[in-house]
Amino acid sequence: MTTDDIEIANIEIDLLLEAIYKRYGYDFRSYSRSSLERRLTQFLIDKQCGSYSEVINRLLRDRSFFYELITYFSISVTALFRDPFFYSALRDKVLPFLKTWPYFKIWHAGCATGEEAYSMAILLNDEQLLNRAMLYATDISQSALTIGKTGVYPLETIKMGSINYLKSGGSASLSHYYHANYGNAAIKPYLKKSITFSLHNLVTDKSFGEMQMIVCRNVLIYFNDQLKEQVLQLFWESLEYGGFLCLGDTESLMFSSVADKFITVDEHAKIYKKKI
Numbered sequence: 001m002t003t004d005d006i007e008i009a010n011i012e013i014d015l016l017l018e019a020i021y022k023r024y025g026y027d028f029r030s031y032s033r034s035s036l037e038r039r040l041t042q043f044l045i046d047k048q049c050g051s052y053s054e055v056i057n058r059l060l061r062d063r064s065f066f067y068e069l070i071t072y073f074s075i076s077v078t079a080l081f082r083d084p085f086f087y088s089a090l091r092d093k094v095l096p097f098l099k100t101w102p103y104f105k106i107w108h109a110g111c112a113t114g115e116e117a118y119s120m121a122i123l124l125n126d127e128q129l130l131n132r133a134m135l136y137a138t139d140i141s142q143s144a145l146t147i148g149k150t151g152v153y154p155l156e157t158i159k160m161g162s163i164n165y166l167k168s169g170g171s172a173s174l175s176h177y178y179h180a181n182y183g184n185a186a187i188k189p190y191l192k193k194s195i196t197f198s199l200h201n202l203v204t205d206k207s208f209g210e211m212q213m214i215v216c217r218n219v220l221i222y223f224n225d226q227l228k229e230q231v232l233q234l235f236w237e238s239l240e241y242g243g244f245l246c247l248g249d250t251e252s253l254m255f256s257s258v259a260d261k262f263i264t265v266d267e268h269a270k271i272y273k274k275k276i
């Protein structure tokens with residue numbers, strides 16, 4: 001590619017993101033550029049589009065084409081008890097604080113298909129804390145939320161969840177929390193009832209109310225530095241003093257402008273506590 005080609009491609013991507021924002025209100029303009037470009041390249045191949053201009057032309061007129069495109073932007077890879085060390089750090093370092101509160105709210109921002117929120121509900125149930133908790137699970141992907149609300153996952157994927165649950169210090173068997181049926185695992189209704197799933201866009205929507213804990217794992221990696229700052233500020237505003245913020249494995253508060261407003265509870269598990 002010549003420098004001219006690169007410059008032209010960059011302009012076209014800007015126009016494409018602007019078109020999405022103007023037409024549908026979804027703002028991907030501050031997402032990490034390299035990740036977006038990889039996704040767009042794959043989309044062009046899969047849809048046999050010859051150019052970004054062709055994509056713009058189609059998405060402006062065809063809503064379903066646009067929805068297909070955003071499934072490429074919202075990567076909903078997730079798992080039950082993903083990163084067991086995170087859940088074991090929660091058990092040891094966060095639940096003792098939650099136990100002192102009569103009632104608490106937890107927001108899973110960017111929950112994808114819901115496994116992260118169900119893992120939290122299971123953890124809380126193990127510690128007899130579920131009846132004091134309200135869990136909110138939000139995402140920009142309606143299709144991911146629909147799976148989360150349904151709470152049915154292939155048994156195949158649950159196997160790894162069972163191993164990770166035990167690694168995280170789980171005391172029961174994960175099978176205690178679902179009904180197996182025709183190769184699927186259906187999460188038990190009392191766990192489903194503890195979680196409210198809803199659409200929420202971290203870029204354009206406001207605070208989701210005052211929370212005692214916010215879990216936003218493996219979402220900020222898709223944002224550029226300026227957007228990360230904006231979202232971290234939103235989390236700071238949405239947390240009660242003494243509340244907890246949990247980020248993903250490769251994410252950190254380090255170098256952010258809110259860093260000095262939090263205490264590090266566990267740097268490896270990326271758990272922080274809002275200073276009082």
Ligand SMILES: C[S@@+](CC[C@H](N)C(=O)[O-])C[C@H]1O[C@@H](n2cnc3c(N)ncnc32)[C@H](O)[C@@H]1O
Pocket residue numbers: 074075076077078079082109110111112113116138139140141144200201202203216217218219222248
């Ligand atoms: C890789 S998944 C992370 C899922 C889960 N938190 C975990 O760590 O397993 C990233 C999720 O972030 C969501 N996401 C991306 N941009 C978002 C935004 N602006 N607002 C809310 N969710 C967003 C995607 O739709 C996707 O479901």
